[in-house]
Amino acid sequence: MIASKFGQFLLSFFITLLPLAFLASGYKSADECPVKEFNGKCFERNDGNGTEYENWCYQYASTSMNYDQMKPSLILVASSTADVIAAVRFARAKRVNVAVRSGGHQFSGASSASGQNIQLDVSQAFRNVSAGDFAVSEPNCSNGSVGVRVGISFTLLEFFLMMTEKGLFVPAGICGNVHLGGHAQTGGYGVAIRAFGLFADHVLAFDIITADGEALRVERDSNDRRERDLYYAVLGGSPGNFGVLTHITLQAHRDNDHPNSRAFHAAYTYTYASAQNALGLLPEVSELGQDYDLVFTLVSGNQSMPDNLSVPVPPILIVYAQWSNIGGPSQQFDANATDWFKGIEAAFERGGSVRVSGYPRAMEWNVTTPLSQMHLKWTFPAIREYAMPYEKRLYISNWDSAELQKRGWSDWMADQLNKFVVARNEDQQQNQRAASFEMVSQQQNAGGAASAFYRNGLRTDRDGRNLTAFSWRDMTVAGTFDAFFNTTANPKAHQSVLDWHDDTMKGAFGPGGGHFSDLTPENVPKLLLESYGDRRMGNVWHQYHTKAQYDRLLAIKRAVDPAPTVFTPNNFSVGVPAGEPDLAPDSPWLPVAAFPVTARLIRESGLAAVDLYFVGWMLEGQQNAINKTETVRGQRKMAKEKQQKQ
Numbered sequence: 001m002i003a004s005k006f007g008q009f010l011l012s013f014f015i016t017l018l019p020l021a022f023l024a025s026g027y028k029s030a031d032e033c034p035v036k037e038f039n040g041k042c043f044e045r046n047d048g049n050g051t052e053y054e055n056w057c058y059q060y061a062s063t064s065m066n067y068d069q070m071k072p073s074l075i076l077v078a079s080s081t082a083d084v085i086a087a088v089r090f091a092r093a094k095r096v097n098v099a100v101r102s103g104g105h106q107f108s109g110a111s112s113a114s115g116q117n118i119q120l121d122v123s124q125a126f127r128n129v130s131a132g133d134f135a136v137s138e139p140n141c142s143n144g145s146v147g148v149r150v151g152i153s154f155t156l157l158e159f160f161l162m163m164t165e166k167g168l169f170v171p172a173g174i175c176g177n178v179h180l181g182g183h184a185q186t187g188g189y190g191v192a193i194r195a196f197g198l199f200a201d202h203v204l205a206f207d208i209i210t211a212d213g214e215a216l217r218v219e220r221d222s223n224d225r226r227e228r229d230l231y232y233a234v235l236g237g238s239p240g241n242f243g244v245l246t247h248i249t250l251q252a253h254r255d256n257d258h259p260n261s262r263a264f265h266a267a268y269t270y271t272y273a274s275a276q277n278a279l280g281l282l283p284e285v286s287e288l289g290q291d292y293d294l295v296f297t298l299v300s301g302n303q304s305m306p307d308n309l310s311v312p313v314p315p316i317l318i319v320y321a322q323w324s325n326i327g328g329p330s331q332q333f334d335a336n337a338t339d340w341f342k343g344i345e346a347a348f349e350r351g352g353s354v355r356v357s358g359y360p361r362a363m364e365w366n367v368t369t370p371l372s373q374m375h376l377k378w379t380f381p382a383i384r385e386y387a388m389p390y391e392k393r394l395y396i397s398n399w400d401s402a403e404l405q406k407r408g409w410s411d412w413m414a415d416q417l418n419k420f421v422v423a424r425n426e427d428q429q430q431n432q433r434a435a436s437f438e439m440v441s442q443q444q445n446a447g448g449a450a451s452a453f454y455r456n457g458l459r460t461d462r463d464g465r466n467l468t469a470f471s472w473r474d475m476t477v478a479g480t481f482d483a484f485f486n487t488t489a490n491p492k493a494h495q496s497v498l499d500w501h502d503d504t505m506k507g508a509f510g511p512g513g514g515h516f517s518d519l520t521p522e523n524v525p526k527l528l529l530e531s532y533g534d535r536r537m538g539n540v541w542h543q544y545h546t547k548a549q550y551d552r553l554l555a556i557k558r559a560v561d562p563a564p565t566v567f568t569p570n571n572f573s574v575g576v577p578a579g580e581p582d583l584a585p586d587s588p589w590l591p592v593a594a595f596p597v598t599a600r601l602i603r604e605s606g607l608a609a610v611d612l613y614f615v616g617w618m619l620e621g622q623q624n625a626i627n628k629t630e631t632v633r634g635q636r637k638m639a640k641e642k643q644q645k646q
Contacts, residue, residue: 072119072569105177106531111182117570134151176382198453226560241557243561286448294444341366363377383618439481447476536580
């Protein structure tokens with residue numbers, strides 16, 4: 001695969017140019033860790049562990065947010081449930097808070113902490129298949145559904161690989177390196193959102209360690225009102241604010257129940273006309289049946305999947321189109337579905353785009369594709385889109401197709417994206433693989449009366465209250481705008497990105513003239529999966545929750561994590577009062593003593609070099625994990641063959 005070529009390039013780059021000698025340095029032994037009975041890895045901010053603290057401190061947000069808010073006093077890398085319990089009990093005894101990190105992808109850095117607080121890393125603890133961290137139950141006799149218990153430490157890509165082997169699927173996002181713990185708590189928005197809803201909608205139960213160090217199994221239909229409250233709060237309240245997830249049990253779907261499912265996945269060269277045509281198809285999706293899902297992604301310069309690293313890769317448009325065969329074996333792929341897929345292809349043909357040959361995960365709509373394989377092929381395998389700092393935004397609308405068309409949403413959106421592409425193309429120098437600013441922007445329609453995302457939001461518990469805390473279920477179109485910049489290559493790159501975002505926000509929102517909403521920017525709805533701007537929850541709770549939702553979350557927080565709290569490690573936490581806005585600074589302050597490698601790279605090569613460096617460290621860690629898994633599989637195979645011979 002092309003993506004794997006890029007991974008090999010990165011690894012060779014780090015091994016050749018940036019020696020990873022720090023990987024061999026010693027860990028702090030368990031008996032030296034201040035948390036007694038903790039058997040995982042333990043790193044204190046100032047304990048002389050070389051760069052180990054720095055490595056485990058790295059977050060997706062590190063180079064884009066304030067380093068001073070992401071330097072916990074202690075990093076605990078748990079190896080078991082017992083480790084998690086020990087860490088939580090230590091925090092309560094010491095009156096410090098715990099930030100929970102499963103994959104570190106929280107875009108505002110909220111899976112980290114500062115001051116005397118602790119970062120509890122659970123990325124390694126619950127990913128052992130032989131220990132029961134992935135287990136599939138027998139199909140339910142009444143409805144044929146299958147239960148899957150899985151550890152939250154697996155990445156989405158690992159999860160999809162295991163599920164595909166079983167012919168099972170659960171709808172989820174497309175970022176392969178995101179871990180299941182954070183994904184479940186922020187929803188799990190993916191391509192098949194209209195067909196099947198959120199990843200979190202499929203959570204039947206979860207195992208959690210609460211603020212008092214108690215291990216609980218919380219079921220969706222629990223007889224215990226406290227547990228029903230906890231289920232509600234954990235799923236949509238705010239990740240890591242109510243306890244530490246260790247495992248989730250999911251209601252999975254079977255490929256065999258949807259044998260006629262179809263998908264179209266392709267990349268096209270970008271043209272303005274094609275963007276207009278494609279985006280023009282999105283508003284009407286909310287009028288279609290539940291089977292239909294459609295997503296378009298603009299990648300301004302496809303850094304992560306180049307065929308030839310010496311040749312600039314032009315902007316591309318990627319289509320994700322799915323027909324899910326909700327009706328099962330008796331539902332046929334009919335003329336309406338055929339015409340829908342043909343219309344998508346025609347949008348690009350009329351716009352003068354050329355389909356990119358050799359796209360590694362392409363799917364053709366004229367043949368059936370099992371739903372589990374669709375989810376696997378939708379997945380973006382890289383750790384990071386671009387090895388640069390970023391400015392991310394996510395805008396949503398609840399307008400129906402008629403209002404979106406009246407507002408000219410599609411043409412305006414195409415205009416804004418084209419402004420970025422034109423500026424980016426002017427910036428890119430000959431033979432450079434990437435410009436000094438790049439973008440990945442995804443546009444999707446999740447809504448309509450037939451949408452499972454909408455209908456699942458109407459579900460209630462036995463008390464008639466909302467089942468989960470996920471907000472804005474009347475959402476139709478949503479757009480993510482992830483802009484990356486390299487100020488070393490171009491000192492004006494960050495400002496160029498900010499100027500584009502400001503211009504886009506002015507057109508997106510505002511009384512009478514908005515293209516997403518008539519609300520003002522400080523009042524527009526936001527989603528936890530892509531937070532941006534002020535992260536002080538007391539100032540912005542109304543953008544993430546309704547008042548009724550947030551009042552209930554506050555009450556649950558007081559009940560399960562009473563003062564002095566354990567799970568309020570930063571300002572992006574339920575219960576934090578209003579106050580001075582918590583914004584990313586223009587020039588993040590870097591404590592050099594705790595971040596020697598980062599400081600050197602910034603000084604010598606700029607911020608983008610930091611992300612590139614740590615992506616390499618993470619790639620090597622992933623490869624080691626893969627090698628370990630393959631070794632275990634090989635040993636099992638040999639043991640099985642030996643047993644058969646006997």
